Amino acid sequence: MEAVRNDDGVGIAPVICKTCEARHNGICRALTPQQLGELSRHSTRKAIRPGAEVQGQGERVVSYANILKGVVKLTKIMADGRQQIVGLQFAPDFIGRPFSAESSLAAEAATDAEVCLMSKSALDRLVASTPGIERYLHIQAQVELEEAREWMLTLGRKTAREKVASLLYLVSTHCDPNSDHALQFELPLTRQEIGDFLGLTIETVSRQMTKLRQEKLIEVENNRQVRILDIRRLQRAAGLET
Amino acid sequence: MEAVRNDDGVGIAPVICKTCEARHNGICRALTPQQLGELSRHSTRKAIRPGAEVQGQGERVVSYANILKGVVKLTKIMADGRQQIVGLQFAPDFIGRPFSAESSLAAEAATDAEVCLMSKSALDRLVASTPGIERYLHIQAQVELEEAREWMLTLGRKTAREKVASLLYLVSTHCDPNSDHALQFELPLTRQEIGDFLGLTIETVSRQMTKLRQEKLIEVENNRQVRILDIRRLQRAAGLET
DNA sequence: CGATGTCTTGAAGCAGTTCAACCAGGGTGG
DNA sequence: CCACCCTGGTTGAACTGCTTCAAGACATCG
Numbered sequence: 001m002e003a004v005r006n007d008d009g010v011g012i013a014p015v016i017c018k019t020c021e022a023r024h025n026g027i028c029r030a031l032t033p034q035q036l037g038e039l040s041r042h043s044t045r046k047a048i049r050p051g052a053e054v055q056g057q058g059e060r061v062v063s064y065a066n067i068l069k070g071v072v073k074l075t076k077i078m079a080d081g082r083q084q085i086v087g088l089q090f091a092p093d094f095i096g097r098p099f100s101a102e103s104s105l106a107a108e109a110a111t112d113a114e115v116c117l118m119s120k121s122a123l124d125r126l127v128a129s130t131p132g133i134e135r136y137l138h139i140q141a142q143v144e145l146e147e148a149r150e151w152m153l154t155l156g157r158k159t160a161r162e163k164v165a166s167l168l169y170l171v172s173t174h175c176d177p178n179s180d181h182a183l184q185f186e187l188p189l190t191r192q193e194i195g196d197f198l199g200l201t202i203e204t205v206s207r208q209m210t211k212l213r214q215e216k217l218i219e220v221e222n223n224r225q226v227r228i229l230d231i232r233r234l235q236r237a238a239g240l241e242t
Numbered sequence: 243m244e245a246v247r248n249d250d251g252v253g254i255a256p257v258i259c260k261t262c263e264a265r266h267n268g269i270c271r272a273l274t275p276q277q278l279g280e281l282s283r284h285s286t287r288k289a290i291r292p293g294a295e296v297q298g299q300g301e302r303v304v305s306y307a308n309i310l311k312g313v314v315k316l317t318k319i320m321a322d323g324r325q326q327i328v329g330l331q332f333a334p335d336f337i338g339r340p341f342s343a344e345s346s347l348a349a350e351a352a353t354d355a356e357v358c359l360m361s362k363s364a365l366d367r368l369v370a371s372t373p374g375i376e377r378y379l380h381i382q383a384q385v386e387l388e389e390a391r392e393w394m395l396t397l398g399r400k401t402a403r404e405k406v407a408s409l410l411y412l413v414s415t416h417c418d419p420n421s422d423h424a425l426q427f428e429l430p431l432t433r434q435e436i437g438d439f440l441g442l443t444i445e446t447v448s449r450q451m452t453k454l455r456q457e458k459l460i461e462v463e464n465n466r467q468v469r470i471l472d473i474r475r476l477q478r479a480a481g482l483e484t
Numbered sequence: 485c486g487a488t489g490t491c492t493t494g495a496a497g498c499a500g501t502t503c504a505a506c507c508a509g510g511g512t513g514g
Numbered sequence: 515c516c517a518c519c520c521t522g523g524t525t526g527a528a529c530t531g532c533t534t535c536a537a538g539a540c541a542t543c544g
Contacts (some may be wrong), residue, residue, distance in 0.1 A: 076394075076395045078481055104392075105391065131376070134377065138340075138376060141380060145386055149316070149329065149346075149347065150318070152326055152328045152393060153328065155394055156397045156441030157324040157325070159500095160499075203523095203525085204501075206523060223523060402531075442533090444490090444492095445533075446532060449493080451491095452492075
């Protein structure tokens, strides 16, 4: 909204933010250069490898994070080890819950990823003073809620085939922030993780993938590279519309 | 926060709001008497019978609603009729999505209920001018998101028995706004609706209820009156903790 | 009192799980 | 360079938990 100012030195956006995805489409867009400068003093960029936690389940939340690159999975785990992925986040999504001190889920990198960690207290201060930030977070919460509910339908009422197709469709619509549908992409999840997202076992996931391949809906290379051959049929296989 | 003023007539809260649950614990708590008066001019109280829609899936949203009494279910329905309940709302919850013109789900009374319908445009104006309202809505969105994700775990990874126990536990913790656990309550849902919430068939729900009854975890009268005999065991049966 | 809607119970069927074997790629070390 | 293993994925066969189909019970209501 406000251009980067360049006059007295106070208004200049931090160098580190200049090329940042979050600066342009993420939460930082709602900040003035001054606020950005203030926040960046309490922020650090960090690369994380697949499997590394951004935030643990039940841990005290001391920082928020912005995804700059890669995919982060949000998981819940039961006492006996059963696991459910309850959300996938892509750049430039924001991770963390204002107003709640404890995390009820774990956030873990699914792919090689890069995040910008921000001090909770610093951002909380900004939220209190700048309505635009709360607006941004509120809208993201709405979107995540909508996605969660859509997924509840998938988990509760779809067949294994529809579930797997739904996942492929979801990834294709989220992995590239610039386009609506990526027709070719690298799956950010292992078969085990796909199972944990869909409420299925790896074997079932594998079988359904094989079937979709045989029916020429998709092509798979190296287990991860997916090319969608017929997006309409995939959509139908996912139980979306007709 | 601000007491009802009584001096010049401008600051008096509308009579209709005086005894309202939402006024005390719901969204209207964030309003000044003036705002309350303004909003109440664009609001109407309405009783709705079980099955009546507050908001249809895919409909244009023209009003928001506050639940004053009863239980409202949020449902998603697929093209072929498969249905999933994606949320239960109790008084004094708020229904409706600011920032999105279309509803992706239907809101329908599960029990006899009473709502306060508010004009979307009037409330949107208030949201824009009063940060406290957005804060309230933001927090509710966070809570609903948290609940939706908890339920994703239930849908994806729990057995039929655990699902039914989870539902009973959920209702017992939500139906009475004043206490943590109601040990006796009337189920707001039919077996069919319970099935639609848990991703099960009515028969499976019925069988699991019977088993829980036989195991003395609960007592059931008239199919709807439930008494929880052992909340700890019910909790364990729901897959919560140990 | 039948009629209707909701719930329960039983028996058979099947989608998805479980268990087990196998396969492919990619290090690692002899 | 090959033997080795290790991880992640596939495939097959047997099993099982939930669904489906069908019948009966129970309550409410004209």
